[in-house]
Amino acid sequence: MSMWGQMSLMDPASPIQSEMILFHDHAMILLIGVFTLVSLVGMSILQSSFTCRTIHEAQTLETVWTVVPALLLIWLALPSLRLLYSLDEHSQAVNTLKSIGHQWYWSYEDSMIGGVTFDSYMIQEKDLEAGMFRLLEVDARPMIPLNLSTNVMTTSADVIHAWALPSMGVKMDSVPGRLNSMSMKPSIPGVYYGQCSEICGANHSFMPIAVEVVCLESF
Incomplete structure (x- = not known):
């Protein structure tokens, strides 16, 4: 088995495990997107020589970088809670x-x-x-x-x-x-x-x- 094959999750054999793999992919989309954005912003800051000593606040920027992470956390939390409740369910077992x-x-x-x-x-x-x-x-x-x-x-x-x-x-x-x-x-x-x-x-x-x-x- 290749290295990448060993890093992946096992093939699902139940609906719950299928849901877990879907949630894993869902979370990875968010993590990769955040990592890419932060990397690009960091590189642009390092390469930029512009500075300003007169700006003390930026209400619009502060609003954006507060609201956007909150929306991303909600996007991550809703399927997570759904999966947690599914794991706790005990249907009529035979x-x-x-x-x-x-x-x-x-x-x-x-x-x-x-x-x-x-x-x-x-x-x-x-x-x-x-x-x-x-x-x-x-x-x-x-x-x-x-x-x-x-x-x-x-x-x-x-x-x-x-x-x-x-x-x-x-x-x-x-x-x-x-x-x-x-x-x-x-x-x-x-x-x-x-x-x-x-x-x-x-x-x-x-x-x-x-x-x-x-x-x-x-x-």
């Missing part, structure tokens, strides 16, 4: 996936398969087969249904972890004694990978997350 963080593996409980509880450990490098991803493959993947809302709840049995699945636009802390939840609705079948996103100890890098999205009939 499935509930419970995730419990341990040092250093994950435990899952899925309501659609009778509340079966199982542990998910990273597959060691010496046991990997052809086509498997190093530090990302696990011996047991939770399955979630395609095109149906799944409510993911997470907590921790010891220290603070973080359950993150970038392609689904999900990232939430797993805190001991607290239950956090987010909703996701996968739109593309496949296997999606994530990792613990909170520094949780010596083997923090060795507790990956792998979720398999399958058609409802496959359950």
